[in-house]
Structure formats: structure tokens, C-alpha cells
Amino acid sequence: EVFSESLYTELDFRNEALNALRMGEVIAENGLGSRIAVQEPLPELATRRVMASRWVEGVRIADLPEGELRAVVAAGQEAFLVQLLEAGFLHGDPHPGNLLLVSGGPDRGKLCLLDFGLVAEIPPEPRRLFVEAIVHLGTRNWEAFVGDLVALQFLSPREDRA
Known part of the structure; x- marks a missing residue:
């Protein structure tokens, strides 16, 4: 639909x-x-x-x-x-x-x-999350970056984060 x-x-x-x-x-x-x-x-x-x-x-x-x-x-x-x-x-x-x-x-x-x-x-919230993801990517904060991808629904919360 x-x-x-x-x-x-x-x-x-x-x-x-x-x-x-x-x-x-x-x-x-x-x-x-x-x-x-x-x-x-x-x-x-x-x-x-x-x-x-x-x-x-x-x-x-x-x-x-x-x-x-x-x-x-x-x-x-x-x-x-x-x-x-x-x-x-x-x-x-x-x-x-x-x-x-x-x-x-x-x-x-x-x-x-x-x-x-x-x-x-x-919408504003995904825009904010994209900014955070870019910052985490740039600072190589991989754990936070993966969290951003989950929050943006690019990854499932059930994905193996290892």
C-alpha cells in the first residue's frame, strides 16, 4: 500500500x-x-x-x-x-x-x-540520529555507531554486535 x-x-x-x-x-x-x-x-x-x-x-x-x-x-x-x-x-x-x-x-x-x-x-529525530552516527563513525566509536544503526532501524536490535 x-x-x-x-x-x-x-x-x-x-x-x-x-x-x-x-x-x-x-x-x-x-x-x-x-x-x-x-x-x-x-x-x-x-x-x-x-x-x-x-x-x-x-x-x-x-x-x-x-x-x-x-x-x-x-x-x-x-x-x-x-x-x-x-x-x-x-x-x-x-x-x-x-x-x-x-x-x-x-x-x-x-x-x-x-x-x-x-x-x-x-523527520527531526532521524536527522539527529544521523548526526550522532556520523560523529560516532568519525570518532571510531563503533559500539555507539552500531547503536545508532539500530536506532535508525538499519540493523535489528537482535543482530550479533560482535
Whole structure:
């Protein structure tokens, strides 16, 4: 039932347009607008079966030379950590086909996020637990890290912790 509702929501392009608008707000409100762009939807043209957005001229990140890719990846990492840990609104499909390096216009040089059909809402408590897990991972506190994975329900409490 949850899967079918999620699929229905993802396939309604009016929702995708609203998700893109919201992601644009998340990027702007968190000071990421100088490095990250969001493909601008045209909600007035969106229907359940049609999505319209402004064209973004860009280069697929899979086609970038390694030197350029490093800067783009750093911006992307920051953007996705902000989405996950601070905003609680996460782009759910960040594969290379949904990420471009903008090659023209006012957003030139920015990483552009595309396709907002799949997004996730992350409530405050799991966000707090993710932060704790990152701290425990970084400090090599493995026992606490495993506890975090249990609290996040990535591991069962019955798993062997040895």
C-alpha cells in the first residue's frame, strides 16, 4: 500500500513541480545558491501526466574531467548533507543523469539538480540520529555507531554486535 501510494505520488507531475520549488527554497535558505541550482519548474503548465521546466544547458557530471568533477562533487556532498541533516527534505534520486554542471547563463558553473519525482521527508529525530552516527563513525566509536544503526532501524536490535 505504501509503495503504491508512493508510486502514484511520484507519477503525478504536479507533485514533482512542487517538490522542485520546495528544493529551490531549501537551497536558497541554506546558503547553497552560489554553488547549487535547481531546474526551475513551470507549475502553471504541469498536469498529472505532463511536467514542464526551464531548459538547463549543461554537461552531464559523468562527462566532466576529474579536476572539474572534484569541485562539483564537493558542492553536491554539501547540498545533500544539508538536505538530509538540516532541511529534512532530500532529493531521492541523485544519479549522474539527474545532475548537470551548468554551462551557460547566470547559473554557469553551478551543479544543477534535476528530477524531483522522488523526494524524502526526514523527520527531526532521524536527522539527529544521523548526526550522532556520523560523529560516532568519525570518532571510531563503533559500539555507539552500531547503536545508532539500530536506532535508525538499519540493523535489528537482535543482530550479533560482535
